[in-house]
Amino acid sequence: MTEPITVVTSPVRLEYRYTPGVAMSRFLRHIAEGEIVGQRCPRCSKVYVPPRSGACPRCGVPTQEEVPVADVGTVTTFCVVNVPFAGSLPLPYVAAAILLDGADIPITYLLQEVEAGDVRMGMRVRAEWATPEERTTSIDHSIRYFKPTGEPDVPIDTVLEALLSA
Amino acid sequence: MRDVAVVSFAQSVAAEEPERNEVEILMPVVEEARAKSGIPKDDIGFTCSGSADFLAGQPFAFVNGLEAIGAWPPIRESHVEADGAWALYEAWVRLQHGDIDSALVYGFGKSSMGSLRDVLCVQLDPYYLAPLWPDAFSLAALQARAMLDSGAHTEREMAEVAARNDGADVDELLARPFVVSPLREHDCAPVSDGAAAVVLAAADLAREVSERPAWIRGIDHRIEPHSLGARDLTRSESTRVAGEKAGVGGDVDVAELQAPFTHQELILRDALGLNGGTRINPSGGVLGGHPMMAAGLIRIGEAALRITNGEANRALAHATSGPCLQQNLVCVLEGD
Numbered sequence: 001m002t003e004p005i006t007v008v009t010s011p012v013r014l015e016y017r018y019t020p021g022v023a024m025s026r027f028l029r030h031i032a033e034g035e036i037v038g039q040r041c042p043r044c045s046k047v048y049v050p051p052r053s054g055a056c057p058r059c060g061v062p063t064q065e066e067v068p069v070a071d072v073g074t075v076t077t078f079c080v081v082n083v084p085f086a087g088s089l090p091l092p093y094v095a096a097a098i099l100l101d102g103a104d105i106p107i108t109y110l111l112q113e114v115e116a117g118d119v120r121m122g123m124r125v126r127a128e129w130a131t132p133e134e135r136t137t138s139i140d141h142s143i144r145y146f147k148p149t150g151e152p153d154v155p156i157d158t159v160l161e162a163l164l165s166a
Numbered sequence: 167m168r169d170v171a172v173v174s175f176a177q178s179v180a181a182e183e184p185e186r187n188e189v190e191i192l193m194p195v196v197e198e199a200r201a202k203s204g205i206p207k208d209d210i211g212f213t214c215s216g217s218a219d220f221l222a223g224q225p226f227a228f229v230n231g232l233e234a235i236g237a238w239p240p241i242r243e244s245h246v247e248a249d250g251a252w253a254l255y256e257a258w259v260r261l262q263h264g265d266i267d268s269a270l271v272y273g274f275g276k277s278s279m280g281s282l283r284d285v286l287c288v289q290l291d292p293y294y295l296a297p298l299w300p301d302a303f304s305l306a307a308l309q310a311r312a313m314l315d316s317g318a319h320t321e322r323e324m325a326e327v328a329a330r331n332d333g334a335d336v337d338e339l340l341a342r343p344f345v346v347s348p349l350r351e352h353d354c355a356p357v358s359d360g361a362a363a364v365v366l367a368a369a370d371l372a373r374e375v376s377e378r379p380a381w382i383r384g385i386d387h388r389i390e391p392h393s394l395g396a397r398d399l400t401r402s403e404s405t406r407v408a409g410e411k412a413g414v415g416g417d418v419d420v421a422e423l424q425a426p427f428t429h430q431e432l433i434l435r436d437a438l439g440l441n442g443g444t445r446i447n448p449s450g451g452v453l454g455g456h457p458m459m460a461a462g463l464i465r466i467g468e469a470a471l472r473i474t475n476g477e478a479n480r481a482l483a484h485a486t487s488g489p490c491l492q493q494n495l496v497c498v499l500e501g502d
Binding site for chain 2: 008010012014015016017018019020021022023024025052053054055056057058059060061062
């Protein structure tokens with residue numbers, strides 16, 4: 001008796017050319033110049049970094065006003081990564097939500113030059129930029145990681161307030 | 167049945183959009199439809215959208231789309247993984263509940279990011295058909311060939327559908343090369359990106375905000391078997407039944423048909439019993455621009471426009487989904 005067929009393999013491969021959009025393209029061109037530039041909502045005044053879809057998702061209006069923000073910010077929350085994947089960094093390492101000075105929405109970025117156990121909510125961190133020659137419109141080519149500035153921590157109540165209003 | 171009308175409509179220019187993302191295309195369209203409706207944003211009772219993740223090649227495209235509408239404070243919202251015409255159907259059903267009086271409906275998609283004729287293969291049956299990767303043009307060509315072989319229509323009639331839009335010479339069109347025989351380039355809708363939005367309002371509100379609301383007198387959608395071999399591709403039974411249930415019978419001044427291929431317009435006209443007294447696709451139809459997931463909703467919006475501006479008193483809009491006209495929606499609109 002022939003074996004029943006229980007599995008059919010049908011490979012699917014589709015290629016897409018992704019468009020970041022007008023707002024993100026502007027953000028990424030600034031990144032290549034070594035600048036972090038967000039966009040402000042004309043209605044609620046929140047500064048989005050990166051400017052997502054060029055819209056304030058709360059107000060549903062375009063965010064066209066460009067606002068330079070600092071490359072220094074505060075860790076609002078973080079995750080210690082203990083699970084390896086192909087090509088991952090030496091474990092453990094920290095991915096942190098960083099609220100840049102002048103922004104209202106945190107970005108998620110790699111922290112380095114600090115032991116995972118020493119990272120704290122409220123820790124002040126700074127972008128470690130690649131050299132101008134290395135920088136591109138890809139953010140991970142342009143900002144290698146964030147690292148502690150050595151400034152005193154931001155009080156935890158201020159951090160919690162920022163988390164709740166983001 | 168509660169009276170519900172289309173009170174405003176907006177659409178982007180259907181074209182390939184190399185710069186803007188979906189939200190950037192959608193946002194001004196939603197803004198325009200809301201402004202034209204005269205109904206304040208926070209008064210809109212329900213929101214429903216249509217989009218498809220395979221067009222964007224990323225999951226949860228519709229969640230991203232919500233950034234365009236300002237969903238705060240929280241709104242009542244739903245989504246269909248289909249053309250916005252089906253989102254309009256859901257919104258129309260929702261308005262029948264009677265507790266809300268208005269709804270925002272939108273559809274959007276960027277087909278240009280992938281190879282659309284291949285992307286559409288993933289909607290096929292995954293065991294027998296999809297592994298063969300029969301692209302969308304090839305399947306449509308099989309249908310066109312079946313229609314020609316049945317003797318129902320001719321290649322010349324297909325070319326006449328294309329010529330109606332741009333005034334091209336039919337003999338000259340017929341002398342052009344095939345893309346996939348018997349389809350020539352002018353028989354196939356182009357790849358387009360775009361978005362459209364419609365605001366629906368129930369009886370009293372519709373009269374308050376619109377001088378001439380386009381009343382939805384009937385709306386219905388039907389689907390045929392998934393397997394292409396189980397269908398008679400030369401006819402569109404689902405369109406015929408949907409048309410009957412939507413109450414198409416009688417004079418129709420204007421019909422907006424979503425026919426991405428010229429032969430499909432011929433099949434749809436037969437299924438709906440449209441005769442010479444009906445203006446077909448005064449907007450140009452989807453042969454001029456075919457933003458997937460918005461194109462069906464645009465047919466309803468365009469038909470409603472003809473009512474609102476007084477050109478028509480009774481209009482029909484049609485939307486399609488799936489390979490070779492598998493699923494079809496028919497909407498009948500009337501003026502007062």
